[in-house]
Amino acid sequence: MLQIDGLGVRYGATPVIEDLTWTVGTSGSVLTALLGPSGCGKSTLIRAVAGLEPISGGRIRFDGTDLAGVPAHRRDFGVVFQDGQLFGGRTVSSNIAYGLKMRRWSRPAIRARVDEMLELVRLPGYAERRVEELSGGEAQRVALARALAPRPRLLLLDEPLAALDRLLRERLAIEITEIVRAADTPTIMVTHDHTEAALMADTISVMREGALVQTEAPEQLWLRPADEWTARFIGVTTVLDAEVADGRAATALGETTIEAPDGHVRLGLRPESVRATPAGDHTSDGVVVSVADLPSGRRVRVTADVGDVEAVTSDAVAIGEHVLLNLVPERVAVIGR
Numbered sequence: 001m002l003q004i005d006g007l008g009v010r011y012g013a014t015p016v017i018e019d020l021t022w023t024v025g026t027s028g029s030v031l032t033a034l035l036g037p038s039g040c041g042k043s044t045l046i047r048a049v050a051g052l053e054p055i056s057g058g059r060i061r062f063d064g065t066d067l068a069g070v071p072a073h074r075r076d077f078g079v080v081f082q083d084g085q086l087f088g089g090r091t092v093s094s095n096i097a098y099g100l101k102m103r104r105w106s107r108p109a110i111r112a113r114v115d116e117m118l119e120l121v122r123l124p125g126y127a128e129r130r131v132e133e134l135s136g137g138e139a140q141r142v143a144l145a146r147a148l149a150p151r152p153r154l155l156l157l158d159e160p161l162a163a164l165d166r167l168l169r170e171r172l173a174i175e176i177t178e179i180v181r182a183a184d185t186p187t188i189m190v191t192h193d194h195t196e197a198a199l200m201a202d203t204i205s206v207m208r209e210g211a212l213v214q215t216e217a218p219e220q221l222w223l224r225p226a227d228e229w230t231a232r233f234i235g236v237t238t239v240l241d242a243e244v245a246d247g248r249a250a251t252a253l254g255e256t257t258i259e260a261p262d263g264h265v266r267l268g269l270r271p272e273s274v275r276a277t278p279a280g281d282h283t284s285d286g287v288v289v290s291v292a293d294l295p296s297g298r299r300v301r302v303t304a305d306v307g308d309v310e311a312v313t314s315d316a317v318a319i320g321e322h323v324l325l326n327l328v329p330e331r332v333a334v335i336g337r
């Protein structure tokens with residue numbers, strides 16, 4: 001288990017991480033996503049955990065042992081960066097064997113482990129390929145095999161999919177999840193993409209400007225974001241005031257059932273939290289200003305009294321059409337509760 005208390009990291013005089021506290025690997029969680037916008041300090045945090053960045057304050061412990069003074073290569077952590085950083089001019093097997101040779105594994109043990117890793121990352125038969133001949137996705141799988149080969153206590157993945165195209169990213173995201181679960185290696189994965197985080201992780205930690213704002217299972221994060229910034233970062237497009245009484249919330253877009261104590265709350269709406277239907281003879285809630293047909297269904301933008309609202313619809317509504325807006329109770333987030 002990784003335990004970080006009051007961590008500080010600075011570049012020169014500039015603090016990038018200040019007083020950060022984080023516990024990873026409790027309650028059976030294998031894969032934790034570290035999710036945050038570009039420049040918030042995710043890579044810096046991962047590098048500090050790996051021992052690649054000096055810390056200016058606080059403590060990093062693993063299984064109770066303080067890592068201060070433990071150099072990177074003695075931490076037994078595996079690291080995969082965005083571009084894999086394979087050793088060029090060498091074969092796949094020589095890359096995967098690298099950490100095992102450092103640890104003085106016997107030749108037969110190394111050979112067996114390399115084969116096992118190639119099976120795990122689904123590249124059997126690739127042992128003698130030179131790394132220059134690999135595609136981007138293959139190279140990242142080799143980097144993963146190299147990191148996992150010495151059986152690390154913790155695996156750190158710093159945006160391992162960022163350089164790949166979208167289709168490959170999604171496929172490899174799911175593959176990596178299966179691989180680290182099969183290896184049963186606690187893993188932290190850095191990403192700025194909340195869909196990627198949800199595809200892979202069983203716990204998501206949200207980072208903002210050098211601090212952690214929330215650590216939660218994905219479903220809880222979607223339904224109970226800690227604050228408005230977090231809500232918007234994970235896809236909320238409309239924030240709505242509501243008054244709750246007896247499990248029902250009254251809002252400018254009508255009533256909905258909600259699990260929240262009585263009183264004032266703010267609700268976070270994603271497009272799929274609101275359903276638009278043609279108003280017909282009813283008094284409309286707003287007018288459609290744009291329509292987009294996405295793979296997941298039709299998305300509309302509606303100008304309403306509460307401002308512009310993104311919504312989904314299964315009707316053939318057109319721009320300029322008057323619509324009714326209804327909340328979808330199980331898709332409505334409560335902010336800050």
Ligand SMILES: Nc1ncnc2c1ncn2[C@@H]1O[C@H](COP(=O)(O)OP(=O)(O)OP(=O)(O)O)[C@@H](O)[C@H]1O
Nearest residue numbers: 011012016036037038039040041042043044045192
């Ligand atoms: N070696 C360095 N020297 C000085 N400043 C740095 C250095 N590395 C990073 N920074 C700065 O520290 C801040 C955090 O950078 P970091 O790379 O940790 O963010 P990140 O969340 O990983 O971003 P991204 O998602 O874009 O990779 C940024 O403002 C960055 O410009």
